[in-house]
Amino acid sequence: MSLRTQLTEILPPLLPSNPAESIKGTELIRLARLQLNGAYSDASLRYHFSIMSCDPASPIAKVEKGQGYYRRTAPVPALTGAQELLALSHGRLDDFGSDHEAVDAALERLRKFRAVVMRYYDVNGRFPFVFRQAFAQGSPLGNLWKFPEVVLVDWETGEGPDGELTLDPTMLSLKQRMGLPPFRLHAARLRIQPSLDSFREDFFQALSASIWAQGGELIYAAPVLDEALADALRRLNAAFGVGVISFGLTPQALDDLPRPANILNAHPKETEALMERLDVHRIAAPHSRQHIDWQALDGLRRESPEIDQLIAWLSSCIENGRAEAYREEA
Structure with a gap:
């Protein structure tokens, strides 16, 4: 070797x-x-x-x-990275030619935005789980329509004696009796730049990838400034329920951010300064369902081991009575 x-x-x-x-x-x-x-x-x-x-x-x-x-921060999965480049070049990757610096810059923005999303939801009491293997090199293109990039988990929590987020045992028991999951799962797709050329594909991928969850989200880095685009997204939301949110980060603003690893490991004051750079704007709220489509989720288990990792993490939180962040193996 x-x-x-x-x-x-x-x-x-x-x-x-x-x-x-x-x-x-x-x-x-x-x-x-x-x-x-x-x-x-x-x-x-x-x-x-x-x-x-x-x-x-x-x-x-x-x-x-x-x-x-x-x-090094985990690389951008091959499929999502390629899709981002296609969107930037309006479906013509030849537009990048041999400009490797432009490709690297685009992928670095995606890495930074993914880190920002993770940090933002950590700070705001939501628990993210990132899919990577489903979009690895060699994976079928259809996975872009089957798997979300991030699952956001919401628990009903209280603060324990050590500052831990403990799960309410009464609510856990009640929901179990009613056949309801003790958490809420929203499946999200991340994109950098909203565009009239690509928003329908963005939206319906988010819808398709969240069909098994209790709701779907389309999360843009850049602000949605075009009124016609915002109205079109709201109309799709009214019909299909996928939420749309912008973090207000232009490509230039992403370029000015620290490296992804620094974002993920930022100290409280650094995190506070990062949050102040965001201009989070909700374009349309997601429609949340009570139940998970367990049959659809079980079908995905055969296509990606990450579904089992997600289930194991959720089960561990319930067994321990604590809402804990997912820790990836080194």
């Missing part, structure tokens, strides 16, 4: 996710060497760290203007 292949497997658990807690190269070499097969010099390891940190697909990233390393 090559050194790079070994490092790709070894490094993720060794690297901190927060750039502010980055690990120095000397310490990373020491930890990696404990698991490596083969005798490699410090210079060889440092060379590989440097080369891999420039590769967006590798797990290691280097801090800006520093010497430490951290775990």
